[in-house]
């Protein structure tokens with residue numbers, strides 16, 4: 001029977017995909033699902049392309065990229081500029097605007113050139129906003145102001161004319177000050193300067209029962225699309241308190257369906273990526289103690305009710 005990616009493509013999307021991480025690639029059952037393009041037509045390295053201290057280390061990223069090439073899966077490349085996990089020297093160096101611009105451009109040019117022709121999309125800038133809609137404080141903002149956004153997107157555009165260039169963030173999946181800021185202080189800000197931005201990634205890390213409704217997600221996606229950019233669901237998961245019970249799993253099914261269903265209703269929502277598909281490899285328990293079961297496959301590789309719920313939504317489109 002048809003699986004997630006096959007159904008998503010039949011419904012007009014480019015892909016249904018998943019994040020994956022290098023240490024996970026020794027689990028043969030996991031790999032057999034990851035490799036199955038009927039299930040996943042797109043991969044995102046969840047950590048493998050993040051910068052490592054002071055060096056360009058392409059090995060972890062290339063393992064995931066090569067897997068995608070071998071399987072003919074679309075690759076979303078993640079990410080170029082982020083406040084988190086910065087190489088230590090970025091925060092300890094005393095920068096001038098000129099020296100930081102050079103370092104930023106050099107980093108982006110190296111990375112994007114290295115992966116050129118392999119990345120369907122790049123998350124160029126990740127999580128540059130606070131929930132109140134102000135620019136998030138980071139070294140780049142301190143030294144360069146919001147201009148760093150222009151420098152980053154312009155450098156990425158120059159290094160790969162074909163890759164779709166995205167701004168990626170969480171809590172911008174519904175109307176509010178942060179989504180508005182993503183439109184005005186990121187998308188509009190770049191467009192006004194004549195700098196290319198092709199898409200907005202809606203991370204979609206949701207909490208069971210508190211997921212925005214399908215209608216709200218559709219309306220929000222359209223608010224970006226009206227600006228002339230694509231949207232994508234880039235990091236979908238729905239966490240719950242452990243242990244999972246029947247009621248939470250039923251609610252989780254509705255929550256997954258709201259997100260996937262919203263993307264189906266918006267032609268320029270290009271695809272859906274889950275932030276890994278197997279509960280033991282989820283980032284949730286490490287960050288939200290007591291929470292988990294956020295993915296589509298249980299530890300024994302049986303599927304969550306949400307998996308079947310997502311299939312139903314994809315089928316009925």
Ligand code: G3I
Pocket residue numbers: 046047050084085126203235283
């Ligand atoms: O590689 C080291 C390892 O050497 C060390 O022994 C171990 C001990 O803590 O840490 C390992 O690094 C961890 C890394 O993942 C690789 O596994 C970091 O501690 C851990 O903080 C890091 O977490 C990742 C997080 O981003 C921070 O980069 C998660 O796996 C990853 O899922 C998460 O992904 C982010 C997206 O990039 C952006 N959006 C939100 C999303 C979830 O936080």
